[in-house]
Amino acid sequence: MLETARGAVSALRALPPPAADTGVPVVLCPGLIGSKEDFLPLLPALAAAGYRAYAYDYRGHYHDDRTDDHSIRRHAEDLIAVLDAVGGADPPHVVGHSYGGFVVRAAALAQPRRLGSAAFIGSGPGMDGPKHRKILGGFDHTLSLEGNAVMWPVVRRLVPEDDVARREFWRTRLRLMRPAFVRGALAALAGESDRAGELRATRLSLLVMHGHRDRKLWSAAEFAGYAERAGATLAVIDGASHSPNLERPGVTAEALLRFWAGTDRRRALRTFVDLVRPSAHADPYPAYERLRRVAPVLPVQLPGKTEAVVLTRYADCARLLQDAAFVSAGEAPELLTPTWRDHRLVRCLYQSFGWREGPAHLPLRTALARRLTPRRCPVQQADVVAVAASVLDDFAAQLAGGATVNLADAVAVPFASLVTGRLLGIPDADALRLGAAARAGSAAFEPFMTPRQRAAMAAAGDTIIDTLSSLAGDGLPGPAHEQGLPGSVREQGLPGSAHEQGLLGLVREHRPGGGEQYQGDLALLYGAAYDSPASLITLGARLLLEHPAQAAALRDDPALADRAVEEILRFDPPVQVAVRIATEPCEFGGVPVPPGTALLGILGAANRDPSYTGNPDAFDITRRTARPPLSFGTGRHYCPGSALARTHARVLFPMLLRRFPGLRLAGPPRFRAPGTMLRGIEDLPVVNREAC
Structure with a gap:
């Protein structure tokens, strides 16, 4: 019955x-x-x-x-x-x-x-x-x-x-x-x-x-x-x-x-169209799960763009990222963005090393990877700890008296901006200004934008490119690391922005002729170094505050930080979609894919594939998986700064939870819009209950 x-x-x-x-x-x-x-x-x-x-x-x-x-x-x-x-x-x-x-x-x-x-x-x-x-x-x-x-x-x-x-x-x-x-x-x-x-x-x-x-x-x-x-x-x-x-x-x-x-x-097509609308997506994961169950390989016609195939299974997305038959979208930008030449930031980024293959990609990417090893990285863990302590001092002052504070503005943006500034050799004031611009500039690769979002992206792009080009080309002024930096950091005498310590000079060495490719490399380097860590902080803080038992476990045992960061990256990654172009005939799940087809691997869906890990919709910082999540990619385009981004989070989360055990969400978060490709939180209101 x-x-x-x-x-x-x-x-x-x-x-x-x-x-x-x-x-x-x-x-x-x-x-x-x-x-x-x-x-x-x-x-x-x-x-x-x-x-x-x-x-x-x-x-x-x-x-x-x-x-x-x-x-x-x-x-x-x-x-x-x-x-x-x-x-x-x-x-x-x-x-x-x-x-x-x-x-x-x-x-x-x-x-x-x-x-x-x-x-x-x-x-x-x-x-x-x-x-x-x-x-x-x-x-x-x-x-x-x-x-x-x-x-x-x-x-x-x-x-x-x-x-x-x-x-x-x-x-x-x-x-x-x-x-x-x-x-x-x-x-x-x-x-x-x-x-x-x-x-x-x-x-x-x-x-x-x-x-x-x-x-x-x-x-x-x-x-x-x-x-x-x-x-x-x-x-x-x-x-x-x-x-x-x-x-x-x-x-x-x-x-x-x-x-x-x-x-x-x-x-499934209607579900996908809803996902690519230029709006905030508070919870795209039920839609991902629906696509993965009903149409894990979904041919789509992107309005005003090319035909594409959407992939939502872990195995398919891993193959997309690892197989040399699939190349970055910068090799054929007109397929995904027919108007790519119309906006300076988009035009430069499509020519940058991260969106290209072969000689345009490999030498600079290899050089960056060598400089970002734990021994040679311009920013060491002690530097990250010191910046985090200073930022949290300012955060404590803002929370005083039971005030509601936006954790994104108070913690994520300054922390990620300042650490990125030290990584690239950028004065702190410029790093903070670039961090604010990068939030709007992150829309550059979104498939659809409103006119207002497009205008904000274009203005942010000019700020990012002009500032970085000036810093990389003209050298840096004297004690620039003290500009705009909280007093508690200046007093500690942290390693500043000596030009030889940063990575902007490395880009200039590989692009001596300058031009838009060079500008794109600078913008991509800053954007990748800043955006994923900043978003990882807001997304992770939200998850930990929504799961107080998990937060308490990490607070009591900081050794869980590595696994907690991996679980945040798996459960709600900052990079949601990877784009590749097929260069030869192939198929996924019996669906033929001709050469020249754009493929969209939804990494947020792949990381929650039940064939990848059990009980995938549960947030569990003690989880172990046989293979890493795809949040930083895999294969030849694996993010060379992934270890540093993990260090950001591994340092900050235990410090945040130990210093503010009474920290609680004070309202619903406001997510990035558009947020199809890159996910983040613009407003994460919190309050420190112990201070009330």
């Missing part, structure tokens, strides 16, 4: 194997003289395809449920209760055979958002015309005279004579069938008109299916006209009549699966 909010119903259930489970339910509604067993021949194929299939009997069909209301409206309300009971991450696909088609139609018209799609098998436009009223009236009259036995000839035509077991099953069913149900349903059918226009208006995916010999109630032309008026797909099953689910179950299942595959793909 299946328990629903409107009572229990008798149901059959077929669950898919775990590896194939899409999480999408299917609910099957039988006909007037049918039962849930009408769908038994379909269930194995539906389950094998990954669907959770439920076939059920109407309440009162075979047993007394203390009501004589057997209207289509009443059974549609019961159907909606069944949809709620079977759950699922997505609304169920619903199938109705014969009378069940009218029940499904009524539910779809009443609450279309509760259905993923609707399929009508042997169920046509309406039955309120003279012809159908005569048929229904004659059936009702005969039923009143002869009882349920009048339906045996119908069953006998469907069940072969040598199938003794099924014939006996149906004899038993006819004995149990309540005449009140049948007669109530017949009366309800007589009032059903053609509502195809209303169905079309729901914008649901619809399928009209019938056997090619099904002619008793509607002609083939009437079925086809109904499908056209409703905006439905039409499927005609050869070798079948009114019950193709019984007569040709294999072909019927194939037709349903084709229909659902198209429906699921369109739903």
Whole structure:
């Protein structure tokens, strides 16, 4: 029995194997003289395809449920209760055979958002015309005279004579069938008109299916006209009549699966379009999970851009990043951004080493990687600790008296800016100014922006490029590291910004001719060094404050910091999407990918792939994984500064939690917008309860 909010119903259930489970339910509604067993021949194929299939009997069909209301409206309300009971991450696909088609139609018209799609098998436009009223009236009259036995000839035509077991099953069913149900349903059918226009208006995916010999109630032309008026797909099953689910179950299942595959793909496309809108995404992970289950390899047409393929599984995204057949988008920028030359920051970044291959990429990337080893890095852990202590001193002053403070502005931006300044050899005042600009400039590679966001990005780009070019080309003034730095840091005499200590000079050595490629390298170097650590701090602080038990564990045992940082990177990474271009024919999950296709690997989805780690939607700082998350990439474009970014977080989080054990969220965070490619938090309001 299946328990629903409107009572229990008798149901059959077929669950898919775990590896194939899409999480999408299917609910099957039988006909007037049918039962849930009408769908038994379909269930194995539906389950094998990954669907959770439920076939059920109407309440009162075979047993007394203390009501004589057997209207289509009443059974549609019961159907909606069944949809709620079977759950699922997505609304169920619903199938109705014969009378069940009218029940499904009524539910779809009443609450279309509760259905993923609707399929009508042997169920046509309406039955309120003279012809159908005569048929229904004659059936009702005969039923009143002869009882349920009048339906045996119908069953006998469907069940072969040598199938003794099924014939006996149906004899038993006819004995149990309540005449009140049948007669109530017949009366309800007589009032059903053609509502195809209303169905079309729901914008649901619809399928009209019938056997090619099904002619008793509607002609083939009437079925086809109904499908056209409703905006439905039409499927005609050869070798079948009114019950193709019984007569040709294999072909019927194939037709349903084709229909659902198209429906699921369109739903996935809508999900993806929502993800790339130029807005803030507070929680994109349910959408990622839906894409990974239903369409893990999703061909899309980016509006105004190229065709692309979206990948959401860990194995696919890892292959995308590691295989030399897929190159960075800077090798063909017009595919992803046709107007890439129109904006200075975008134009320069696409030419930078991080977005190129071969000689434009490898020498500078290799030189940077050598300078960013623990021994040679211009910024050592002691430097990071000192900057963190100074920033937290200022943070404490802002929190005094129970004030609500934006942790992003008070901690993440100054901390990441100052450490990045020391890494690149930039004066502190300039580093802080660049950090503020980089927040707006991070939109440079977003697929879509509003005009206001684009203008802010362009202005920020000019600030970033002009400032870095000046610093790298003209040398640095004297004690510049003291400019704009909190007094507590100046007093400690931290290593400042001596030009030879920074990395801007390294870029100039590799790009002696200057130009836009050189400017792009400078902008990319600052942006990558600043943005991921800053976002990692805000995203990680939010997770730790939302999970106080995890925060307490890290506070009590700072040795957990390494694993805590890895879990933050896995659970909510700053870099959400990696873009590559295919250079040769290939395929992912059976989907062909021609050369010149853009591929978008959603790293945030890959890191939560159940095939990568168990219980992926749980935040657990003690988690161990056999392979690292893809948050900093992998392969030849693996981020050379990943170790430093981890050091930022590994130092800051234990210090923050130990110094402010009463720190609490004071409101919902405001996430970066647009935030499709790069994720971060612009406003993370916090309060220190112990200070109140």
